[in-house]
Structure formats: C-alpha cells, structure tokens
Amino acid sequence: xxxxxxxxxxxxxxxxxxxxxxxxxxxxxxxxxxxxxxxxxxxxxxxxxxxxxxxxxxxxxxxxxxxxxxxxxxxxxxxxxxxxxxxxxxxxxxxxxxxxxxxxxxxxxxxxxxxxxxxxxxxxxxxxxxxxxxxxxxxxxxxxxxxxxxxxxxxxxxxxxxxxxxxxxxxxxxxxxxxxxxxxxxxxxxxxxxxxxxx
Numbered sequence: 535x536x537x538x539x540x541x542x543x544x545x546x547x548x549x550x551x552x553x554x555x556x557x558x559x560x561x562x563x564x565x566x567x568x569x570x571x572x573x574x575x576x577x578x579x580x581x582x583x584x585x586x587x588x589x590x591x592x593x594x595x596x597x598x599x600x601x602x603x604x605x606x607x608x609x610x611x612x613x614x615x616x617x618x619x620x621x622x623x624x625x626x627x628x629x630x631x632x633x634x635x636x637x638x639x640x641x642x643x644x645x646x647x648x649x650x651x652x653x654x655x656x657x658x659x660x661x662x663x664x665x666x667x668x669x670x671x672x673x674x675x676x677x678x679x680x681x682x683x684x685x686x687x688x689x690x691x692x693x694x695x696x697x698x699x700x701x702x703x704x705x706x707x708x709x710x711x712x713x714x715x716x717x718x719x720x721x722x723x724x725x726x727x728x729x730x731x732x733x
Contacts, residue, residue, distance in 0.1 A: 568621035569632050572724040573643035575618050580647025581721040585714060587611045592710045595692035605694055612690045615713070616683055622670045622716045623679045631667060632727045641728050646721050654722075657715045666719035666726075673712045673719075685709045 565571045579587070591608060594601050601608050625631075632641070654663060662669035685706055 565617065565621065567635075567637055567641075568624045569635060569637065569641045569728065571617055571621040572646075572720060572728060573641050575614060576646030576721070576724055577643045578614065581649055581717065582647050584611075584615075584717055588615060588710075588713060588717070591686075591689045591693045592706070595689040596706070601693045608690060608693055612686055615686055618720060619679060619682055619686075619713070619716060622720055623674060625667070626670050626674045632723060638731060642731050643729070645729050646724050649718065649721070654718055657711060657718055662715075662719065663722065666722040669715055669719040669722075673715050677709060677712045682709060682713060686713070 575584070587607075588611070590601065591611065658666075658669050662672065688706075
C-alpha cells in the first residue's frame with residue numbers, strides 16, 4: 535500500500551473515531567422533550583433576565599472586555615442557552631407543536647416574565663408574533679444550529695478571558711439577533727400555550 539493511500543485510510547479512521555469520541559463527550563443537554571426544557575429554562579430566570587445575560591456576554595465579546603463578576607454564572611448561562619437552541623431546533627425539525635403533544639401539564643411551570651410589545655417588535659414580525667414557530671423556522675433557515683453553538687462558545691471565551699482576536703466579532707450581530715429571536719419565540723410559545731394551561 536502506498537503512503538498516500540495509508541494516509542487517506544488513516545484520516546478516514548481518525549474521522550470515524552473522532553465522531554465516536556464526540557458522541558462520548560460530556561453533554562449537559564439530556565432533555566428528551568423540548569417543551570419540558572422551557573419549564574426549566576424559565577424557572578431559572580425570566581425572559582428579560584435571559585436576554586440581559588445574553589446581551590452581556592455578546593457585548594463583552596465584541597468590546598473585548600472581561601466579565602469579572604460571577605464567571606460561573608456566565609458558563610451556566612451558556613449551557614442553558616445551548617439547551618434552548620437545541621430544543622428550538624428539535625421543534626423546528628420535527629414540526630411538532632405543543633398542542634400536538636401528549637405531555638401537557640408536566641411542562642407547566644411559573645411564568646417566564648413579561649416583555650414589552652416594542653421589544654418583541656424589534657426582533658419579530660407581526661406574523662412571527664402570531665406564530666412563533668414560524669419565527670424559529672426563519673432563524674434556522676438562515677442560520678445553522680452548529681454555527682449558533684460555535685458563536686456562543688466564542689462569546690463565552692471572549693467574555694471570560696479578554697484576549698485580542700484578529701477576527702472582527704462585530705459581524706456577529708446577525709447571529710446575536712437570531713438567538714434573541716429564538717429566545718423570544720420560545721417564550722411566546724411557553725407563555726401562550728403552556729403556562730396558559732394553568733388558567
């Protein structure tokens with residue numbers, strides 16, 4: 535066997551084994567129902583507090599300033615934000631709306647807070663406000679889930695270490711707006727379809 539063929543075989547073997555290793559990597563998202571995640575997500579903080587934490591992480595990254603207070607909170611927020619992105623993506627990919635599920639009252643928790651209609655209108659169209667599933671679909675049509683996870687990781691690192699990076703992180707505004715839109719759409723679904731079961 536020639537060296538070139540051996541290298542190709544080795545690269546194929548490495549790729550397969552790395553795929554296996556990634557599957558064995560510790561994952562903090564162990565949810566099997568995306569709507570159950572909403573309950574936990576909004577019991578930790580309100581929608582306004584989540585949006586503020588995301589904004590703080592994003593602003594620290596683009597300004598290259600370090601978050602000094604409670605860095606563990608930033609790490610926890612990033613993990614929680616990733617879980618919500620996964621849940622929204624699963625909802626979009628399966629096309630299963632909450633009304634179509636059998637699990638109902640298990641998903642009901644406390645209210646996720648309130649947002650002004652002006653703030654919602656900054657990120658969602660009227661059609662998306664009326665149908666937040668459409669808003670989630672719009673985000674994932676334009677942006678790849680993996681790219682959203684990668685940008686959250688970048689913001690986390692930049693917010694915690696204040697290193698100079700050559701890449702211009704100001705170009706990440708569209709991704710930031712996409713993540714905010716997902717948060718608001720999930721909140722609208724939670725408040726409109728899940729929390730309302732209490733009444």
